[in-house]
Amino acid sequence: MARILIIEDDASNLEIAQCLLEHSGHRVSVATDGRAGLIAARRERPDLIICDLHAPALEGFGVLEQLKLDAACGQTPIVAVMAAAVRETERGAGMAGFDGYFSMPLAPEVFVAQIETFLNKP
Secondary structure, three states, rough: OOOOEEEEOOOOHHHHHHHHHHHOEEEEEEOOOHHHHHHHHHHOOOOEEEEEEOOOOOOOOHHHHHHHHHOOOOOOOOEEEEOOOOOHHHHHHHHOOOOOOEEEEOOOOHHHHHHHHHHOOO
């Protein structure tokens, strides 16, 4: 069981991801904007962060930049979520330091397995 923080402003995407992860035994916390996500990450120290690239208040790249500089959260894997898998955005997410990415809408039948690969990386 892992502690996972989801930073996502779309209520339906958030609800589906949270439900799937909790059903698989993970403990999930949520934030609906980037600033709240930073606070939650620093307070809760999750094992993995799933972050919407276009989160309000502070976009995903800003969240990533601030957390990677934080001593408590700097080693936490951060996975980017994007509305559609666009090659330039994917390349930018990887080059910016995200540990991975996936696109919405998520595929419920593979979502948890995708997330767990990030938890099991050395």
